[in-house]
Amino acid sequence: MFIETQATSDPATLKFLPGRQVLASGSFDASTREAAAQSPLAHRLFGVEGVTRVVLGSDWIGVTQTRGDWAHLKPAVLGAIMEHYLTGAGALEAPGDAETPKDRFSAVGDPNESATMTQVREAIRQVIDPELGFNILDLGLIYDVSFDGEGGAKVLMTTTTPGCPATNYLMSGAREAALSADGIETAEVELTHDPRWGPEMMTSIAKAHFGIPEGEGW
Amino acid sequence: MIGATLSRWTMSFFSVALVALIVALVLMAAGTGYPSEGIADAGSLIVVHVTAIGWLSLLMCGALLQFLPVLVAHTLYSDALAWPALLALVVGLVALVLAFLQFGGILQTQVPYFAAAAVLLIAGFGLILWNLGATLLAAEDVPLPVWFVIAGLVAAVFTVGLGAVFATALGGGQAAWLVTLTAAGIPLHAIAGLGGWLTFTAMGVSYRLLAMFMLSPELKRQSTRIALVLGAAALAVAVVGGIVVVLANGNLMLALTAALVLAVGALVPYGMDVVFLYRKRRRPVIELNSRMAGVALANLAALAVLVVVLAVFGQLGNQAGAVVFFAAFGWLTGLGLSQLFKIVAFMTWLETYGPVMGRMPTPRVQDLVVEKRALKWFWTYHAGTWAATLALLFGLAIPFRICVVVMLAGTLGLVAQFLRTRRLLDIDAAKRLPEGTRQPQLFVSNAAKPA
Incomplete structure (x- = not known):
């Protein structure tokens, strides 16, 4: 962007x-x-x-x-x-938004998010991309986390490069991370390469780590 | 399925390959082969084939079994086909060495070693090609760098085919075309092997590995297409054209000169692409593997200049030994060792810590290696290689052997680093094997899928 x-x-x-x-x-x-x-x-x-x-x-x-x-x-x-x-959120909260705002996923966190979302996010932060040596949350590899309200979590994620040999391990790591949160009994992880990942998806923390100026991608 | 996993036998290919590299260096240091002996003598042929098949080809096969699935985002066709291929290639190489000893009169037996070597090596490379070919056919998308690999695999078919022709002729085949090809076709065999199978494939793989390890954008540039077309044309003219010219008693020099012009034309845009990847990288600090790959790539550029200069002065034929040596050790081995430094750590990390990701904090791939310690061995190796190449160019046999000892020291130092990485020795003992992990085996990867 x-x-x-x-x-x-x-x-x-x-x-x-x-x-x-x-x-x-x-x-x-x-x-x-x-x-x-x-x-x-x-x-x-x-x-x-x-x-x-x-x-x-x-x-x-x-x-x-x-x-x-x-x-x-x-x-x-x-x-x-x-x-x-x-985060995919609009600039303004629409009145009567059907989605519960507190369960909206954001890699950088939202002060109003639920305790479960915080737990899942922080657990995902333990999962590192082995090659880049940085956690997959701040790298921007997690596109979405959602809950079904009945103990089920769904993680939508990507990898830095399609066919990455670590893919299965990263997906399994994200799944384990979601399951570690209180009240989460089942977790499903979906892999997508649409959109393709780019460095612009990193959070400020990851960009600072890699020395990438804000506002820059590839 | 998009996610590729660990190739079980890649580490075995790498292990045998490194043993072959050490054997080749020990033989050269001991005075076996060129320049102590003639370039076509049994000793030279043994050193060349232990290097080209035992070291470089096994390294490339092992790397492709792991990384072709990454390049095409599709799982390997068969993990199980890999070990019979390795077995056939190793036994085939041993048979070939025995055949050369027989050819040199050192081994006095009637056993048809040349025939056995041809059959086994065709079987070994055939299994590899079948495995990689089936993986390629199943892929939905074949990105541009993979076409370099495909051209390299076609060149491998020609290399093995020509090798089989020579083996048949040297084993007693009498047909006129066999004898003609064997008498004049050795440069074609070397070009197909070193230039096509090994160099062109390495170029294709380097596009992706450099981008992946330095976090550079994937190339979708016209220059990549030009490098592919010119490079493939150079190989076609040299190898296919060369075979036709030899059989038709034409001017082989003309075909090879045309191929050289095309090859240089391919290396220029490739060089531009490589510079682009280094400059556009998103990791400001270049890791040791990519820095040392840079040295190997500089060696490739120096090799191209050397070949052109020798050709202009009409010395290419006389200095073929130095050219082949620098291609094999300056460029291909330099690149191979640089990438092994990363790949061994990467595969060992996946195998050990991949299964517990998300359950506990894990070390990083970088924590499995100590760059500073490896750096001196890389420079030792490269310094030895440059000096050895100069010694060859000036025909100095004893200084050459001393330089090879330096190369051997560098290689052994690096092998020690790979072993340390595999044994996780550079990770704090307390953090080395958390609950749920286990020590990887040295020569085989446990390819068990995560839960």
Whole structure:
């Protein structure tokens, strides 16, 4: 994913264009973290130290900060935007969303997620890709984790390269990790290469480990 | 099924191959073969075939059994076909060595060793080709690098075929075409083997292994296609064209020169692709295996320059020994040892810690090796190889043997590292074998599927 940035008349504000629709209609403006609660994207951006205001438009995200220097902040903002879109969530929580938001999977974690999701996520973090020597969660190899509410978990995952000799072991590791969570009795792991994995799917932690700048993929 | 697993017999191929490499180096250090003896003498033929079949071909077969499934994202057709192939190849090589001793008058028996060697080696390579071919046929997608491997396998058929022709002629075959091909076809046999089967296959595999180990993007470049087409054309002109020219009493030099031009034309875009893979890698720190592969690739470039310079000055025929030596040890062995350093660790890790992933924290593949310790042995090996090549170019037999001793020291140092990796000796004893894991066997992988 490539995120373009645009300067505005206010040097403290930058516009980020993620190359996709942000809001279907209208705009969203939050000047505090609490006011951003309705928007998982804005909420995540307030997690970046120094961010004081987030405005969402049709295809752009306006971010205002007080630290003065964008050089250090920009990578963190880009990383937060990227991570948000990787979760597959919308910019705003739709009212009456049928899915329980607290069980939505995110590699970087969500403050509102259920204890089971946290347990599964942290257990998956124990599973490393043997070649890269880094955990498969932060590498972005886990595309989704979902629960059926009756003790069943489903993990959708990929490998860095199709046909990877470690595939079966990685799938088995993810399955064991899911089963280790309280209340999970059965776990199913599905492998996909659609979309194909790329370094842009890594979390900020993995990117920092490999020295990959935020916002860059292959 | 997309996920490939461990090839049970790959480690056995690697073990026998390393023994053959050590044997070949010991023989050369002891003064067997060129330059102490003539290039077509029994000693030279033994050293060449122990290196080409015993070391390089077994290494390549073992690697392909593990990595062709990765390249085509399909499981190996048969794990069970691998060990009879290994057995046939090893016994076939022993028969071939005995046949050369017979040919050199050192062994006085009437046993038809040449015939036995031909039958066994055809059987061994045939089983490998059947296994890999069936894997390829079952694959849904054949990516570009795999076409290099396919061309390499076709070249292997020609190499073994020509070898069988020579064996038949040397074993007493009288047909005119057998004698003609045997008299003039040795360069074609060497080109098909070293240039086609070993080099072209290694190029194909390197595309994927370099990308995989350095986290580089997969290549979908025009240059890869050009390298494939020109390289395959070079092999076709040299080997198929060469056979036709020899049988028709034509000008073999002309065919080989045309092939050389095409081969250099293929190596240029291949070199560009390799540079692209190194530059676009997503792992800033290049691991030792990829750094040492870089040295081997530089040796390949140096080899191409050497061949062109010798050809321009009309010295290629006189210096064939040095060229073959540098191709086998500077390029192919250099690449082979660099990749073994990683593959042995990778396979050992999968076998030991793969089954407990998700249940407990596990070491990383990198924890199974100590790069700093291996580095000095790699440089020892390469320094010995460069000096040995120079000694050959200047016809210095004794300095050559001394340089081979240096190469042998480097090789033994690296083999010791591989053994340490296999025995998990570089992992803290407390973390080495957590509950549910077991020590891998040295020469065979336990290919049991995870629960």
